[in-house]
Amino acid sequence: MEAIKSALDFSDFPRTDMFIAGVVSVFLVCFPIFPHSSFAMATMIQFLMFSLYGMGWNTIGGYGGQVDLGKAQYVGIGAYTAAVMLTRWNVPFWVSMPMGMFFAVCWSFIIGYPLFRLKGHYFAIATIATSLVLKDLFEVWDFVGAARGLEISPIKYSPPDFLRLIFKQDVYYYYIILGFFFLGILYVNWFRKSRLGFQLRSIKDNEDVARSLGINVHWAKVKTYAIATAFVSMVGSFHACYIKNIEPEDTMSLDLSILIALMAMLGGAGSLWGPIIGAGVLIPMKSYLKEWLGARAGLVGIDLIIYAIIIMLVSAVEPRGIWGIVERVRGRKAR
Amino acid sequence: MSLLEVRNVSKYFGGLKANDNISFNLEKGELVGLIGPNGAGKTTLFNCISGLHPVSSGEIFFDGENITKLKAHEVARRGLARTFQVYAASGDLSVEENVMVGCFMRTRSRAIARARASEILRDLKLQALSHYLVSELPVAAQKKVTMATALGSEPKLLLLDEVAAGLNPNEIEEIMAAIGHVHRDLGITVMLIEHVMELVMKVSQRVIVLDYGKKIADGKPEAIARDPQVIRAYLGERFVREHVREAK
Amino acid sequence: MDILVSSLAAGLLIGMVLALVALGLTIIFGVMDIVNFAHGEFLMVGMYTGLLTAQSLRIDPLLTLPFAAIVGFVLGVICYVGFVKFLLRGPMVAQLLGTFGLMLFLRNLALLIFGSEDRALHHGLLVGKSFDIGMGVIIPATKLAAAGLSVAAFWAVWILMNRTKIGKALTATALNSQGARYMGIPTERMNALAWGIGGASVTIAGALIVNFWSVNPFIGLLFTMIAFAIVALGGFGSVPGAFFAGLVVGIITEIPGIWDFFTYTFNIRWMANVPMTSFKYMWVYLAYFIIMVVRPRGLFGWKR
Numbered sequence A: 001m002e003a004i005k006s007a008l009d010f011s012d013f014p015r016t017d018m019f020i021a022g023v024v025s026v027f028l029v030c031f032p033i034f035p036h037s038s039f040a041m042a043t044m045i046q047f048l049m050f051s052l053y054g055m056g057w058n059t060i061g062g063y064g065g066q067v068d069l070g071k072a073q074y075v076g077i078g079a080y081t082a083a084v085m086l087t088r089w090n091v092p093f094w095v096s097m098p099m100g101m102f103f104a105v106c107w108s109f110i111i112g113y114p115l116f117r118l119k120g121h122y123f124a125i126a127t128i129a130t131s132l133v134l135k136d137l138f139e140v141w142d143f144v145g146a147a148r149g150l151e152i153s154p155i156k157y158s159p160p161d162f163l164r165l166i167f168k169q170d171v172y173y174y175y176i177i178l179g180f181f182f183l184g185i186l187y188v189n190w191f192r193k194s195r196l197g198f199q200l201r202s203i204k205d206n207e208d209v210a211r212s213l214g215i216n217v218h219w220a221k222v223k224t225y226a227i228a229t230a231f232v233s234m235v236g237s238f239h240a241c242y243i244k245n246i247e248p249e250d251t252m253s254l255d256l257s258i259l260i261a262l263m264a265m266l267g268g269a270g271s272l273w274g275p276i277i278g279a280g281v282l283i284p285m286k287s288y289l290k291e292w293l294g295a296r297a298g299l300v301g302i303d304l305i306i307y308a309i310i311i312m313l314v315s316a317v318e319p320r321g322i323w324g325i326v327e328r329v330r331g332r333k334a335r
Numbered sequence B: 001m002s003l004l005e006v007r008n009v010s011k012y013f014g015g016l017k018a019n020d021n022i023s024f025n026l027e028k029g030e031l032v033g034l035i036g037p038n039g040a041g042k043t044t045l046f047n048c049i050s051g052l053h054p055v056s057s058g059e060i061f062f063d064g065e066n067i068t069k070l071k072a073h074e075v076a077r078r079g080l081a082r083t084f085q086v087y088a089a090s091g092d093l094s095v096e097e098n099v100m101v102g103c104f105m106r107t108r109s110r111a112i113a114r115a116r117a118s119e120i121l122r123d124l125k126l127q128a129l130s131h132y133l134v135s136e137l138p139v140a141a142q143k144k145v146t147m148a149t150a151l152g153s154e155p156k157l158l159l160l161d162e163v164a165a166g167l168n169p170n171e172i173e174e175i176m177a178a179i180g181h182v183h184r185d186l187g188i189t190v191m192l193i194e195h196v197m198e199l200v201m202k203v204s205q206r207v208i209v210l211d212y213g214k215k216i217a218d219g220k221p222e223a224i225a226r227d228p229q230v231i232r233a234y235l236g237e238r239f240v241r242e243h244v245r246e247a248k
Numbered sequence C: 001m002d003i004l005v006s007s008l009a010a011g012l013l014i015g016m017v018l019a020l021v022a023l024g025l026t027i028i029f030g031v032m033d034i035v036n037f038a039h040g041e042f043l044m045v046g047m048y049t050g051l052l053t054a055q056s057l058r059i060d061p062l063l064t065l066p067f068a069a070i071v072g073f074v075l076g077v078i079c080y081v082g083f084v085k086f087l088l089r090g091p092m093v094a095q096l097l098g099t100f101g102l103m104l105f106l107r108n109l110a111l112l113i114f115g116s117e118d119r120a121l122h123h124g125l126l127v128g129k130s131f132d133i134g135m136g137v138i139i140p141a142t143k144l145a146a147a148g149l150s151v152a153a154f155w156a157v158w159i160l161m162n163r164t165k166i167g168k169a170l171t172a173t174a175l176n177s178q179g180a181r182y183m184g185i186p187t188e189r190m191n192a193l194a195w196g197i198g199g200a201s202v203t204i205a206g207a208l209i210v211n212f213w214s215v216n217p218f219i220g221l222l223f224t225m226i227a228f229a230i231v232a233l234g235g236f237g238s239v240p241g242a243f244f245a246g247l248v249v250g251i252i253t254e255i256p257g258i259w260d261f262f263t264y265t266f267n268i269r270w271m272a273n274v275p276m277t278s279f280k281y282m283w284v285y286l287a288y289f290i291i292m293v294v295r296p297r298g299l300f301g302w303k304r
Helices: A002-008 A015-033 A038-063 A072-089 A093-115 A120-140 A170-193 A195-205 A207-212 A217-243 A254-267 A274-294 A302-317 A321-330 B042-049 B072-077 B095-103 B110-123 B139-152 B169-185 B197-203 B221-226 B228-235 B237-247 C002-032 C039-057 C061-087 C092-114 C141-163 C165-175 C177-182 C187-209 C220-234 C239-253 C255-265 C269-273 C282-294
Strands: B004-013 B016-026 B031-035 B057-062 B080-082 B157-161 B189-193 B206-211 B214-219 C130-132 C138-140
Touching (some): A002 B110, A015 A038, A015 A170, A038 A195, A038 A217, A038 A274, A072 A093, A072 A120, A072 A254, A093 A217, A120 C092, A120 C220, A120 C282, A170 A217, A195 B095, A207 B072, A254 A274, A254 A302, A254 C092, A274 A302, A302 C061, A302 C092, B004 B042, B016 B057, B016 B206, B016 B214, B031 B042, B031 B197, B042 B080, B042 B189, B072 B080, B080 B139, B095 B139, B139 B157, B169 B189, B169 B197, B197 B221, B206 B228, B214 B221, B214 B228, C002 C039, C002 C138, C002 C141, C002 C165, C002 C187, C002 C220, C039 C092, C039 C220, C061 C141, C092 C220, C130 C141, C141 C165, C141 C187, C165 C177, C220 C282, C239 C255, C239 C282, C255 C269
Parallel strands (some): B080 B157, B157 B189
Antiparallel strands (some): B004 B016, B206 B214, C130 C138
């Protein structure tokens, strides 16, 4: 009970923030009513998915300060669990998604336990290494379709299929991921004020101080890493049902891991709204830049160049991201 | 039975003997000062006791239990809290939230932790500051917040590392009052590292002196102030030769 | 037997080149505690430099090394002065993502300019030639030359770091940058110099590698990871460590050949079924992971 109350309690944000958040929520709920292109719809779904990835990353990366550059491996585990279970045994999404989360969390314990003995750069690089190892394995593992990947063919099912999450119209996917999105916000809102959340923020600043306050630093990190993992794997399962065609190259690539971290960084790591703001800026920009520039002959890569310049500017000028700028203008703290 | 028993503790960093065969006891309810020139190994000793550094040799008993091999968070959970020379738990948490981090050691409930925290802040006369960030506060208040955070974990023994360093006389008065409150009213055993002599000599019931990693004296403040070995450690051989003998 | 010997020989030769790849990374890390994710992209720049100068000037690819070194030095210094300098003020997260942005930038710039296709050298004194050293072991001449020149370049940098005044100043900056500043060492310039030397040594390696490896804009990441593995094994910041670790990692990349040797020599059926060549680089990543967990300071670590 106390947890639910805490999750619904946004009272430490100023009124203007809550007003903006309310307007944005209403917009998100009403968005499908407005006339929109299917491209805009796809972009919105991407935005919601990446917001959730970012929120997951933010628990360990933002509040905990442990820069994780291997989140894609959990996207892969979630996506593959859902896809394999559906295509092979016809298991509905609502069963396979928790299973995927379970596998992902188990894997996160296996690698998280040794990994968190490392700090800083060493940790970040090691997360990349484990993610690439898993991707290499999936690329040769025939059971999951090796490098060809897996395809969920919608013909076999009769859409709309709410159990297996097979739809013809994107609007169904939109509302499902929107539901996850709101739940995600509530969860993170609870997390940042919870015992673990506080302990983690103390760890981020000074591990010795945290230790002498009775915090089992290693275990707190492993636990939070598992939470972040569950988030990411959940969205990964959704990704499989939505895209219907998954391969190691796009669900487990390093680029995806970086994008997730970047999104949270750009918006403001260690704040509730940061990942959402980051995704809200980057995802539309990325899709539209690609649409406008990438399609023209001879301009391949220019969207990513612009994107890289933004990363470089943010990291050099305001490492606390867009939220950092907002807070600096207001002269307040991160939340 | 002593609350804390340090038996022949040594700590080497490579060839450097930071602590060399140190032994002492702390009884329940004592207030003991730990002094010594810079580099004498005081903070290292705290780090060894609180489990942040493994000792090279020797044993440490707390409340009858051997805590030599325990990890820092396990030591803390047994009721041995400490402060650091740096500020409290987290720079981007407010004062109250910092203290709550300490309280969370004993409870999982946010409401209980918050109630405990505001109680402690009231006791230490910090309630007016509770919604500021620690990094926004002046040094004196930061030092008190580190104490409050440590108190949040409801310790039996509190190790204070230079809580008065860099403070003006008024602030030192305040800190002394706070230490007195912790010791007298809360009944917590206190050991403090301090360079501000007037503070140590005034509040401590007993003073332990380290020099070059060795314990060179242990006794009542008045006796320590007259101890030639201590004076030599602080003021140098020549000073002792020229002044102390004259005084005699 | 010949498979084993040629795998080991190939591993050692490539290892010498890889050591040079990692050298720049370890110098930069040693001097200012920053991990350069764009390191592999520097190598890619070196590869393109070698390829293009060799093709446009119609000279032997091995003669392009000075060009590559100049390009790498200038690139390194520009990156430091124009960008990395600002990252050093920020937290570690910013440094990681900042150099990652640099990596994306260089990679996609190359994509924009050169397109995504593989390019390889087809002419040159040594291209396509090889030595038969007996027992059926054949060593490509380009690899041998690249390994030799890598060792020479490595040795030159080592001399620079250890026997010259500038090298001593660099080492001083690495050990205690504040102290070095008080001693009158221009640490800011030393940092730029470290990036210059780091950049030059990796572009030289790139110009050597392009003799036997085709180049495309995406090749950098693989070498970044290899370089990380080497630096981790050798100890972050250790120059001699990088050399020996390079040899070890070189042999690790040849695990598929060694695997084949065991498979066919002892005729083990299940070993033949494992698609070992697709795992070629997985061993490098795995090695990195294991090294970091078992011995975070590396074999020769001297810092922290």
